Amino acid sequence: MTADDVGIGTDADGASDGFGEASEVADVLPRPADALADAVETALARRSTVVAVGVPIRLLPAVLAARERSSGPPWRIACRPGVVDALSRALVLGTAVAEAVENGEIRIRTGEPLGHGTGGTLFASPERVDAVVGPCGDRTLATTATDTDPEATDTDAEAVDGARATAESRFDAASAAPVEMPSRTRLLADAREVLDDRFADDLAALLASLDPGEFGRTTEVSDRTLLVALAARHDHLFRDLRTWVGTDGVGIAPAQEFTGDRQALVGRELIxxxxxxxxxxxxxxxxxxxxxxxxxxxxxxxxxxLRGRFALPTDADGRIRDDASREGRRPVWERRRW
Structure with missing residues (x-):
């Protein structure tokens, strides 16, 4: 691998992959059998002092999973433009990234992707570089590791040193970008304080079970829909839910945005x-x-x-059509509360 292969060229191919800077999390994740993400997680696991540039949303879950299997000082991660902003509307992935930042596992910034030959993305650590290469739509990971490769040459070592220096320089020039989503720890602690333990336990179980891209802000059954449904399972006041999620609480979303989700759940006879x-x-x-x-x-x-009920046809007012199947549903007054 030459210095040009690991991203020291000047011909920026930008974020043309369609999985990067401007897409919402729910638009690109989860992905079935993502070979590139799997390769990134394997390559980064048990590494230290990683610095990365041009990281798209598609690869953030792999970075977090690898960091959990590693130790040492914070990894320095420069994401593509728009990625950190999208995390503010992604309950699952956003809270996971915020947790890693709060725990000192990663530092996150926003910067431009690298140029020619890399697909815009590069991961570097002492004596090893992993670059995303290949044509758009068929990206793979190319690795140069001078510490474990007995055939590594002086040219390889120079390329690794140069690529790492470039990555560090790009990270230093990138803009600090706070994740506008609470960490998992803060989210659950505030839920216990404002709502109750049962709601917080439900939410903790959900976050642990969901894939990173689920329940983004752009899906019909959004993160707001999910939170209103959870609150209704425990008979909470709508005001208390909005106090918890709003700008004066954990700041998941503006409090006024939850009204439409409440009405949708009522219309579909869930709450x-x-x-x-x-x-x-x-x-x-x-x-x-x-x-x-x-x-x-x-x-x-x-x-x-929720997905099953929202898949049923509705009338113009948002209520389930009379001809939609209701077999097996019991009247409200016969329900058993748990």
Whole structure:
């Protein structure tokens, strides 16, 4: 591998892969059998002092998984433009990245991808470089490792040193980019304080079971839909949920954005909103699950329940059509609460 192969050229091919800078997480993840992501995780595991540039959203889960199997100082990760912003609308992956940052496992910035010959992405550590190479749509990982390759030459060593220096320089020039999503630890701690332990336990089980790209902000059954449904399983006030998620709480999303998701769940007969008078002013809304499947499901089964109900045809007002199948559903008054 030459210096040009590991990304010291000047002809930037940008982020033309279609899995990078501007896409929402739900648009690109999860992917079935992603050979490139698997190769990146294998290559990075048990490495130290990694510095990376041009990292797309597609490869972030692999980077996190490899970091969990490694030790040492924080890895320096420069993502492509738009990636960190997309994490602010990705409950699963965003909270995982924020957790790694908070724990000192990675430092994350935003910078431009590298140029000719790399696919824009490079991972470097002492005596080893891994570069994404190949035509768009058929990327692979090319590796030069001078510490384990007995046939490594002085030219290889120079290429590795040069590529690492380039990666460090690009990272230093990249912009600091805070992840606008709470860490898992903070998210769950605040949920226990504002809501209750049962809700927090449900949420913890869900986050542990979901793939990184699930429940992004752009899907019909979004992260907001999921959180409203979880709150309804435990009869929480809609106000308390919005207090927890809003800008004065953990900041997952603006509080006012949850109204549409609440209405969608009501229209699909999964939950109800009960007006509860509480002193002067407008009554509060208490969220309550009315669908037996939603009530009985284990936390990790809730996504399947939601997807099944949202797949049913609806009328113009968002309610399930009368001819949609309801076989096996029990009346609300016969449900068993758990």
């Amino acid at each position: 109800e909103s009960i007006k509860v008078p509480m002193g002067p002013g407008r009554p509060m809304l208490r969220l309550r699950a009315v669908d037996d499947a939603l009530l009985r499901a284990r936390a990790e089964e809730v996504p399947s329940v």
